[in-house]
Amino acid sequence: MSTVLRADGVWKAFGDKEVLRGIDLTLDRHEVVALIGASGSGKSTLLRCLNLLEPIDDGQIFLGEEDISDPRIDANRVRARFGAVFQSYNLFPHLSVLDNVTLSSRIVHRMPRHAAEERAMALLERIGLADKAKDHPDRLSGGQQQRAAIVRAIATDPEVLLLDEITSALDPELVGEVLELVRQLAQDGATILMATHEMAFARDVAHRVVFLDAGTIIEQGPPSQLFGAAREARTRAFLARFTA
């Protein structure tokens, strides 16, 4: 398998608070990796550093062969190769669902509107939101909004999909439909790095689980090993708190 994304000794501090302390992480093509860890462990920050929404303080990030942590690269072009979904959806409230989904295709990738819309409608059709395409996001339920946000993120065929606790803001009965969509994307071969608190889902869908604590990777491995027989005491303590 070829490596799509690689972090090498990534450090990040906000003021004098060190949030990431030398992260080494690789992500292979078609691989689904779950990032778990307590709030404040650095999961969200790591995701944001990887697609250059936050500048890093040390280390390197490679997307394919390219060092994207080099300040000389065009950050906008790099971000366009990622798809990102956030906890609070962050759909654009002034645009229809369809315009949300096609914005990047039209503006960044310079795709003609009709082609972008055709593709977007096909995606919305697939997730059962085609009839909401002309609506504004506030007419949708939380689960529908988050699924629309996922479609927006994948509309431009990103090389890597970054999911940042995408079910944390949802009502419990809406979590299922969103996770089901992620499961389908994983089956279709998407490369996904997701920060999550949904342990059952991580166990089920992820090929690898990475446990982050205080800005360092404590342990990583296949879900069966990490959830079944974690080597590190800190991992076991975290998981015990979660399943209790």
Place this chain on the structure above:
Amino acid sequence: MTDPSFRPSELELERRAYRARRSRQSVLVAIASTLAFAGIVWVTVLGTPGWAQVQQRFFDPATFAASLPRVWDGFLLNLQVLALSVVTVSVVALLIALLRTLRGPVFFPLRALAAGYTDIFRGIPLIIVLYLIGLGVPALLDQRISVVLLGTVAITLTYSAYVSEVIRAGIEAVHPSQRLAARALGLGYAQTLRRVVLPQALRKMTPPLMNDFVSMQKDVGLISILGAVDAVRAAQIETSLTYNFTPYVVAAVLFVLLAIPTIRLADWYTARLREREQMGSIV
């Protein structure tokens, strides 16, 4: 509710009747109190010893009709300055606001310049700016410059300072997560601003912007101090000819008539915005 078989219960019908009764009562009370207040004002004003004289000096129908054409001609000059200023203020204010929102140490001089400008021109009374521009610039260039141009420049300088602050507040009121989402899609700084931030900011800015517009509509009357025969100046001339102040009232009426549509529009828009927000919408 669209179900045709739906019939409101007795309880609901009684509640509706009660609400209808209550609103009828409220309307009656409002009408009565308005009439009473108007009556008191009427009697009080008529009872003042100088009323007869004031009525003749300020509200003389014949003078009103006679001075209207001249004042109207002057008013057209005000409208010219207003129309030009709306365009120039929009452009300059947006530019200043964008300069002030630029981040990063590289842009410090531009940010400081923009901040200094808004500080100074929000502080100077418009009338002084008018004098400085109206008398200073022609002297500087040693030639005659049209008052419309000078007036527009002065009003643009002052109002751009105010309006840029409104725009800046509107831009900053858009939640940072919106920028984040746009940048994550690969949109650049300018694309994010144009496609995501400004359209949302505009909705938040519209009520205060309309307020500034109303304020500008009447402040264009100040260009009279530059010697142009605008509505105010025309009224002044008419007044000095007839020794009757009614022409000023004519000018006032014209300015009010100009302002009312904007004020109503602003009210309507604000109400619509509030309605939407109460529906739990963030748009």
